[in-house]
Structure formats: structure tokens, C-alpha cells
Amino acid sequence: MSASNTDFVLAVEGLTVSFDGFKAVNDLSFYVDKNEIRVIVGPNGAGKTTVLDLICGRTKATDGSIKFRNRELTKMKEHQIVRAGVGRKFQTPSIYGDLSVFENLEISFPRGRSVFGALVFKRDAEVLQRVDEIADMIFLKDLLHTPAELLSHGQKQWLEIGMLLIQDPELLMLDEPVAGMSVAERRQTADLLRRITRDRSVIVIEHDMQFVAEIADKVTVLHQGKILAEGSAEEVKKDEKVIEVYLGH
Numbered sequence: 001m002s003a004s005n006t007d008f009v010l011a012v013e014g015l016t017v018s019f020d021g022f023k024a025v026n027d028l029s030f031y032v033d034k035n036e037i038r039v040i041v042g043p044n045g046a047g048k049t050t051v052l053d054l055i056c057g058r059t060k061a062t063d064g065s066i067k068f069r070n071r072e073l074t075k076m077k078e079h080q081i082v083r084a085g086v087g088r089k090f091q092t093p094s095i096y097g098d099l100s101v102f103e104n105l106e107i108s109f110p111r112g113r114s115v116f117g118a119l120v121f122k123r124d125a126e127v128l129q130r131v132d133e134i135a136d137m138i139f140l141k142d143l144l145h146t147p148a149e150l151l152s153h154g155q156k157q158w159l160e161i162g163m164l165l166i167q168d169p170e171l172l173m174l175d176e177p178v179a180g181m182s183v184a185e186r187r188q189t190a191d192l193l194r195r196i197t198r199d200r201s202v203i204v205i206e207h208d209m210q211f212v213a214e215i216a217d218k219v220t221v222l223h224q225g226k227i228l229a230e231g232s233a234e235e236v237k238k239d240e241k242v243i244e245v246y247l248g249h
Helices: 049-055 079-085 101-108 118-137 152-164 183-196 209-215 235-239 238-245
Strands: 010-019 023-033 037-041 064-066 086-089 171-175 201-205 218-223 224-232
Touching: 010 049, 010 224, 023 049, 023 064, 023 224, 037 049, 037 209, 049 064, 049 086, 049 171, 049 201, 079 086, 086 152, 101 118, 101 152, 118 152, 118 183, 152 171, 152 183, 183 201, 201 218, 209 235, 218 235, 218 238, 224 235, 224 238
Parallel strands: 037 201, 037 218, 086 171, 171 201
Antiparallel strands: 010 023, 010 064, 218 224
16 A cells, blocks of 8 residues: 555554664565554564654664655754654753753744844743643653753653653654663553644654553564564454563563
8 A cells, every 4th residue: 555645643564774784674565554652572683763763863764754744854954853743852851960851842942034023932932831731741740940860760760751851743753762760650651652642643662561551552573674563452462473582582
């Protein structure tokens, strides 16, 4: 099926990237719906992070197409892809430790090109309201004036998700968001992700199958740069090939 024009938020077709003749991602096709949480799982070296690198423009595809709301991303630069509405969180939180939670969120707010006079005032009111909304969503409303370096590991992860959310991306990509979190923090993160997808789609790379089962609308299992299986968490867990290649270890 060709996605020349499609209702999908993201349509990846025939995506291939070779590093020195090694195909890290090999003729990969998948489609993400509006308001969907798609989880990508698979053994180390399956190509999971590379797929996110390709979508956000960090790595250039050798072949294939990545369409985000019918716009071809493979020809765009990283900052253009961000502006088009794709947000990406890496494994290590990149927050500003010496700034407060409020300041971290405030500097992430996308500012217009020209700002003067009454606009400044209006924008400041808008920023304050938006920071408040996001802080509430990421469970940090009572910690707005706390330096980010004093947050727990889980709270730092939430802050970074908040820094992306304030830019209002339509597609949010998260690389192992619950790694190193406490059980309680994981539960809150699952709740957060479900709330996030009321307005946007999310792609998550994750190893913890229990967490995957809690959040995923659909699971894509990668192996050697190809799709091994796709379906609900329940379906994927029972798949013989998946058990053999991935879950059996």
C-alpha cells in the first residue's frame, strides 16, 4: 500500500540505512496513527535507536521514505523536522541543572520571530500559563522553583518530556523513558504518556515488557533492522519468533 497521501501521522516506507555495507535498518515500513502510542522493542543492535535517528534527521537514510503528515522528512534538516512538529528525547536527560524547573520549561517555549510592545506582555502571560499547565502535567507543579539538579532521576526525565511538550510537537519520540525509575515513577509515567496522546502520537523505545503492556496501542518488534512481528503487546508476547529472538533471553 502506498502512502503517497495518507491519514497516518507517520508513514515509514522501505526505509534503509547502511553503515559500511551493514544494513542497520533494512527495508523497514510501518505506519503510526493519530493519538497512538507505538512501542518499538527488540534485542540490542536491532536498529531501534537508528530508526529514531532517521526520523529526526540525525542520520540520513540510504533509501526509502519517511512522511510526517505527508511531508517527506528525509530531505529535511534536523531543526526543520523539529519545527515541523517532531520532538525527540534521548536516553540521557539534557536539562539545565543549575536552572529551576520553571526556567527549564520557559527557555523551551517556542518564541516567534518578531516580538515587541504589547506582544511581549501577551507572550509572557501565555508562557506563564503554558509552563503552569505543563508542570502540572509532568507532576512538578510544586517544584517549579527547585533547581533541576535536585530532582530525582525520574523527575528529571519528566522535566525533559515537559521541555518537549511545551513545544507542542505532534509526534513525540522517547528512548527508554522509564530506565532507572522507581516502580511508582513508572506508573506515573504510564499515566503521563496516556494523557499526552490525547493530542499527539508517541513512539517509545522500551525494554521493560510490563511497562510496554501498560502503555502500547501497538508494538513493533525489530530484529536485525527488520520487523519481526507487529501487533498488540499480548499478541507479540505469544509470538514464537519473538520469544525465540527476544523474550527468551
